[in-house]
Structure formats: structure tokens, C-alpha cells
Amino acid sequence: MREYDIRPADIFAEYLRLSARDAAALFDLTHAHERECPACGSAVSSPAFTKAGFPFRSCNACRTLFASPLPPVEQFEAFYRDGESARYWANVFVPRVMESRRSAVVRPRVRRIRHLCFERHVDPAAVLDIGAGHGMFLEEWRTCWPDVKAFAVEPNAVLAERCRSLGFGVHEGVGERANKHWRDMADLITSFEVVEHVPDLIGFIASLRDMLRPGGMAVVTSLGSSGFDIQVLWDKANCICPPSHVNFCSIAGFEAAFKRAGFDSVEVMTPGELDVDIVRNKLAESDVSLSRFERHLLSQDPAVLAEFQQFLARNRLSSHTWVLARKAKKA
Numbered sequence: 569m570r571e572y573d574i575r576p577a578d579i580f581a582e583y584l585r586l587s588a589r590d591a592a593a594l595f596d597l598t599h600a601h602e603r604e605c606p607a608c609g610s611a612v613s614s615p616a617f618t619k620a621g622f623p624f625r626s627c628n629a630c631r632t633l634f635a636s637p638l639p640p641v642e643q644f645e646a647f648y649r650d651g652e653s654a655r656y657w658a659n660v661f662v663p664r665v666m667e668s669r670r671s672a673v674v675r676p677r678v679r680r681i682r683h684l685c686f687e688r689h690v691d692p693a694a695v696l697d698i699g700a701g702h703g704m705f706l707e708e709w710r711t712c713w714p715d716v717k718a719f720a721v722e723p724n725a726v727l728a729e730r731c732r733s734l735g736f737g738v739h740e741g742v743g744e745r746a747n748k749h750w751r752d753m754a755d756l757i758t759s760f761e762v763v764e765h766v767p768d769l770i771g772f773i774a775s776l777r778d779m780l781r782p783g784g785m786a787v788v789t790s791l792g793s794s795g796f797d798i799q800v801l802w803d804k805a806n807c808i809c810p811p812s813h814v815n816f817c818s819i820a821g822f823e824a825a826f827k828r829a830g831f832d833s834v835e836v837m838t839p840g841e842l843d844v845d846i847v848r849n850k851l852a853e854s855d856v857s858l859s860r861f862e863r864h865l866l867s868q869d870p871a872v873l874a875e876f877q878q879f880l881a882r883n884r885l886s887s888h889t890w891v892l893a894r895k896a897k898k899a
Contacts, residue, residue, distance in 0.1 A: 569672045569673075569841050569842070570842070570845050571842050571845045571846050571849055572849070573668055573672055574665055574668055574669050574672055574673055575665070576664070576665065577849075577853075579660060579661050579664060579665075580661070580806070582656065582660075583653055583656055583657060583661055584806060584809055586651075586652045586653035586656050587620070587651075587653040587809050587810075587811070587812055588620045588809075589652065589653075590647055590651040590652055590653050590654075590811065591620040591621055591622065591810060591811050592620075592621065594643060594646055594647050594650070594651060594811075595621070595622075595639050595643050595647070595811055596639060596643070597621065597622075597637060597639055599639070599640055600637035600638055600639045600640075601637055601638060601640075602636055602637045603634070603636045603637070603638055605627035605629065605630060605632050605634065605821070606632065606634050606768075606769035606770065606815050606817075606825070607627065607630055607632040607634075607769065607815070607817045607818070607820075607821030607822065607824050607825040608627060608629050608630040608632065608820070608821055608824035608825070608828075609824075609828065610627050610628065610629035610630065612627075612628040612629065613625040613626060613627045613628055613634075613636070614626050614628060616633060616802075616803070617802065617803035619803055619808055619809075619810055620809070620810050620811070621810075622635045622810035622811065622814070623635065623636065623637065624636075624803075624808070624810075626793075627818075627821065630817075630818050630820040630821040630824055631793060631794070631818040631820065631821070632793060632815070632816065632817045632818050632820075632821035633793040633798075633808075633815075633816040633818075634814060634815050634816065635810055635814035635815075638767055638814065639811075641767050641768070643811075644767055644811065645742070647811055648723055648724070648742075649723070653812070654724065658724050658726050658727055659726070662701060662702060662727075666702060666704065669704070670704055670708070674704045674705055674708050675708055677705065677760070678705065678708045678709055678712065680839075681756075681758065681787055682712060684785075684787065684892060685756065685785070688785060688892075688894075690755060690756060690783075690784070690785045691755065692713070692716065692754075692755040692756035693716065693717060693755055694716070694717040694718075694719070694753060694754045694755050694756075694781075695709055695713075695716055695717070695718055695719070695754060695755070695756045695757075695758070696718075696719040696720070696721070696750070696753070696754040696756070696757045696758070696779060697718075697719070697720050697721070697757075697758045697759070697760075698721045698743040698746070698757065698758070698759035698762055698776065699721065699722065699723075699743065699759055699760065699761070699762040699765075700720035700721060700722045700727070700731050700736070700738075701722065701724075701727050702727055702730050702731075703720060703727075703730055703731040703734045703736060705758060705760065706718045706720060706731070706734070706736055707734060717737075718735075718736045718737070719736060719737040719738070719739075719750070719753075719754065720736045720737070720738050720739070721738075721739045721741065721742075721743050721746045722738065722739075722740060723740065723741055723742050725740065728740040742766075743759065743762065743766070743772050743775055743776070744766065744768055744771045744772045744775050745775070746775060746779065747774075747775040747778035747779050750779050751778050751779060752778075752779070752780070752781050752782070753779060753781065754779055754780055754781060754784060755780075755781055755784045755785075756784060756785055756786075756787070757776050757779060757780055757784070757785075757786040757787070758786070758787050758788075759776065759786070759787075759788045759789070760788075760789045761789055761790060761791070762788075762790070763788060763790045763815060763817070764790050764791050764812075764813045764814070764815050764816060765812060765813060765814070765815075766814075766815065767814065769815050769817075769825055770825060770828055770829050773788075773825055773826055773829035773831075773893075774829040774830060776788070776829075776893075777829055777830050777831055777893075777895055780895040781895070782895055782896065782897045782898045783894070783895060783896075783897040784894070784895050785892060785893070785894050785895075786831070786891075786892070786893045786894075786895075787890065787891070787892055788890070788891040788893070789888070789889065789890050789891075790815075790817065790822075790889050790891070791807050791813065791816055791887050791888070791889065792816060792817055792818060792819065792821075792822065792838065792886075792887050792888075792889035793816035793817065793818050793821070793887075794818045794819045794838075794884065794885065794887070794889075795838060795840065795843055795880070795885060795886045795887020795888065795889070796843040796844070796847070796880050796885055796886060796887065797842070797843040797844075797846040797847050797887050798816065798887045800847050800858065800862060801846075801847060801850055801856065804850065804854070804856055805846075805850075806846075806850070807846075807887070817889075819836050819838075819884050819889075822834070822836045822889060822891050823836055826891060826893045830895075831893040831894065831895060832893075832894050832895060832896035833893070833894045834891065834892070834893050835891070835892040835893075836884065836889060836890070836891050836892075837884065837889070837890050837892075838880070838881055838884045838885065838886035838887070838888060838889050838890070839881050839886070839888065839890060840877075840880065840881055840886025840887060840888030840889075841877060841881070841886075841888070842888065843877060843880055843886050843887055843888075844866070844873050844876060844877045844880075847862075847866060848866050848873075851863075851866060
């Protein structure tokens with residue numbers, strides 16, 4: 569798999585352009601609030617950079633990268649409801665990449681989570697996907713478990729309606745508030761690339777715990793600040809695109825956040841495949857400042873680069889992060 573297979577350069581560039589325009593049009597930092605590290609809660613952090621008008625800081629304790637000060641949550645809700653970039657994502661970007669992502673991302677993801685459930689003795693009779701989008705994950709999951717009770721949380725009205733058309737139970741809204749409607753109802757909760765979006769990270773993760781049955785498991789994927797491509801590209805990384813992305817937890821940050829939100833056990837892994845490809849693509853399209861060794865490394869044969877990517881994945885040094893978190897069983 570390559571970056572442009574699932575994120576074509578032309579439409580991703582247009583999404584980033586619209587996102588930057590939304591940041592200027594829909595956000596006002598006049599009433600923004602400073603925040604502690606959203607992962608570990610430390611009050612001590614250092615300035616990192618500013619992007620699209622959003623200042624970012626790096627936590628001195630766990631090295632999580634996060635936007636602060638942050639505008640009021642109502643501005644984020646308006647952005648996801650009314651923003652040009654949100655409409656473009658739902659109506660142009662996702663439909664164009666749906667089938668390529670289905671084969672390259674979603675089906676392998678289903679197989680991996682099935683294996684993780686088997687290894688950890690989780691029998692998911694009820695599955696809830698947070699930020700379900702077009703419902704592809706639940707569609708593919710249902711091919712493996714036709715009798716599964718499938719539920720979706722999706723704030724975008726068009727995407728929520730598609731999930732309803734597929735027969736899923738739907739809460740049209742944000743994950744942080746879904747626990748007011750559903751509690752102790754899912755054996756497995758999934759959430760793919762959502763936690764980097766949410767202004768209230770601990771509140772979001774705690775809502776996942778609330779909706780799990782005792783002994784249930786959450787599988788959460790996200791972009792992590794400990795990963796190779798983010799560490800190398802830093803403020804030039806395309807994935808750091810406020811107002812969409814405002815949290816980039818480190819490995820230690822993910823562990824701290826899920827523990828703080830009340831999960832009993834937490835595992836963090838980084839099975840990423842794209843770090844090297846992302847940095848090489850960025851180097852080809854712009855004059856990125858890289859060290860002499862980094863440029864030498866990226867010039868190596870494909871076999872060497874593939875082996876290096878595997879090294880990153882094995883040693884939790886990829887930015888593509890998976891968190892497996894279990895809710896405690898009742899005593």
C-alpha cells in the first residue's frame with residue numbers, strides 16, 4: 569500500500585486548502601482557552617509551532633503534541649456541520665477513495681480486529697463504530713458476523729443517513745455525547761482516526777468506556793506524535809491540519825489518556841505502513857528540511873525502505889497507532 573492509493577494527492581491538497589479556509593472563516597481564538605496536555609494532564613508544555621492560525625504545544629511530560637489555546641467546542645461543531653472541507657470530505661473525497669480503501673484498509677482492518685478479538689477472548693455480539701462515515705467497516709464486519717448487532721455514531725447527516733440505509737442503529741452526533749443514549753451495550757467499540765479531532769480527549773475516551781459492556785474491548789486508531797513521519801516533518805506534515813486535527817498523542821500519552829479515562833488495561837502498537845512513503849512524497853513535492861542521513865536513508869532501494877518501515881512498526885515508531893483498551897469486568 570502507498571499513500572496515494574488511499575489519499576490521492578490532488579483531492580487531498582484540495583481538502584487541505586478548504587480546511588485552511590474554514591479555519592480562517594469559522595474559528596475565532598478571541599475566546600480560546602489554554603489547556604493542559606489532553607493526554608496525561610500535565611500543565612507543563614512548550615511551544616512547538618503555529619499552523620493555520622492554531623498554536624501547537626508539546627507536553628514536557630509525555631511529549632504529546634496538541635493545539636492550545638483551543639476555541640470553544642461550539643466552533644468545532646459548526647465546522648463539522650457547516651464547513652466546506654467537511655462537505656468536500658463527505659461528498660467528494662470519501663466517495664472517490666471508498667473502494668480503494670475498502671480493499672487496502674478496511675478489509676485488512678477487519679481481519680486484524682477479528683484476530684485480536686480471538687486472541688483476547690472477546691465475542692462481539694454487538695459492535696459500535698464511532699465516526700462510522702459511510703459505514704464501510706460495519707458492512708465488512710457483517711460479512712464475517714451476519715447476525716451481529718451493528719451500531720454507528722456519525723455526526724455528518726449525509727453519512728449518518730447512509731448508515732441507516734445499511735440497517736445499522738445510528739446516533740447522529742458526536743461520540744462524546746453518544747453515551748447519553750447508549751450505555752453498557754457493546755462488546756466491541758471501534759473508532760478509526762477520530763481521537764485526533766476531538767477537543768475533549770478524555771471525555772471522548774470515557775464515553776467509549778461507558779458504552780462498553782464490562783469486559784468489552786475498544787479498538788482505537790489514530791495518528792501519533794511519536795511516529796517517524798510526524799517527527800521528521802513536524803509542522804510540515806500534511807496530517808497536522810487544524811482545525812480537523814488538534815491532538816497527536818505520544819505512545820506514553822495514549823497509555824496515560826486511556827488509563828485516566830477509566831480503562832482497566834491498555835495496549836499500544838503502531839502497525840503503520842506509510843511513514844517512509846509519506847516522507848518521500850513530501851520531499852518530492854516541496855523543499856523539506858531533512859538531515860543528510862535522512863536524505864541518504866530515503867534514497868535506498870525499496871527492499872531497504874520496506875525493512876525500515878517494518879522496523880518502525882515493530883518498535884512502536886510509526887505514526888499510525890492502534891490502542892486496545894479493555895473495560896474491567898464486574899467483580
